[in-house]
Amino acid sequence: MASSMLPPRTAQIRLVSSHKEVYEPDDDSFALVDALLADRSNLLEHRPALCMEIGCGSGYVITSLALMLEQEGLDAFYIATDINPYALSVTHQTLEAHGVHAELINTNIAQGLENRLSGLVDVIVVNPPYVPTPEDEVGAEGITSSWAGGENGRSVIDRILPVADHLLSEKGWLYLVTLTANNPSEICLLMREKGYASRIVIQRSTEEESLHIIKFWRDFETKEDEEKKKAMADKSASTGIMEYLLGQLPQLPFWRSSDSNNY
Template sequence: MRLMKPPGVYRAQEDTRLLVECLAHERLRPGDEVLDLGTGTGAVALVAAGTGARVTAVDISRRALATAWLNSALNRRRIHLLHGDLLEPVRRRRFDLVVSNPPYVPAAAPSLPTRGIARAWDAGHDGRALLDRICRQAPAVLTPGGTLLMVHSSLCGTEETLAELKQAGLDAEVIARRRIPFGPVMSGRATWLEEQGLVAPGEREEDLVVIRGVRPH
């Protein structure tokens, strides 16, 4: 795919690639309903659209939505774009697959940023401000047998995500894991992460995990 990546929009990185690899193993059929939460450049949404699925992509950033629209035109793949906060624009709809690469980087600021590129990664002190909302809310928009695929860093608590999804009624498991070096954002916060006990002294790597949750029939 050709992807425009303008300043101010989260660029597809290793977490996006890992999520796309897992998406490729889902048996999407033409006409299946797919939701991409926090679409950014639209990379994951466009891969799903390539299967013939009907894809809805949501982002709180209007710049991201404009970028996703441009990328859909460049690649001649149709996605339905909605502006809004996670599941707010689609609460009355149901999807066969929900995918998300949400913000998950722990941040010193107690509140989430309301503008700027930091909205693409800052997620509160423990990195779970968006993850917890998705775990609680996504099961309600899944069809029976529908699937949630979500990627995040193990620093945010893999077991916490599994427990929340199971409490919400999904059968959940880790289906992929990849060890990577800290990127620029995590590297810039390494000392603070050490002070918070989120990483060991001198640790400069993290595990990315993809978690799959399935709503029982």
């Protein structure tokens, strides 16, 4: 039977490793993988060569993505980062248990990778720390770093967005988990200003939270439209200033020397 006829493979929870200082797969992790499954036909057509997870935690998501693509014979390269060194150890074990591989890097978001990966990543998946918390909890050691998002849960998300913009290839896609408290519509507007279109792939409510998995992709028409609007606004502003300045000039009669040699 052809692989496309088989149910898509994802990581098995019983094979996902764990550690007391590492965030285990939960509703947000499952929603992100479900979003990838919902967009699977597009992903297969997309044929990504380089995939990346920022904040890999247990490795459930990057492993699921790798299994999903490799099932269809797509030979992509995978990179996963996490600020928590325990998470990288757990992710390694999870990947190994499923027979897939990724390069694992202990770093904050993608620090140190900006030059190496600039404009090369075709798919980025992120389940960021999005829970509203005091700012001093952001980036804390251990498991706290996996959920502490600072004011409105946006501190880490707002640092991730420009990094993703820098790393994504021209055809690159970003899948991002957000909470209603994060103001997803504002996030989409910020990305639109960078030239990205967006859509909610999955929206899911639990007893504790309302999740949105948003997909972003470069929309060159959108970027051109934004640049044209900005240029027109700048021109309009400049014209207005010039009209104002001209209006301040004294109304002098037109004068020309009768001596043609007198310039």
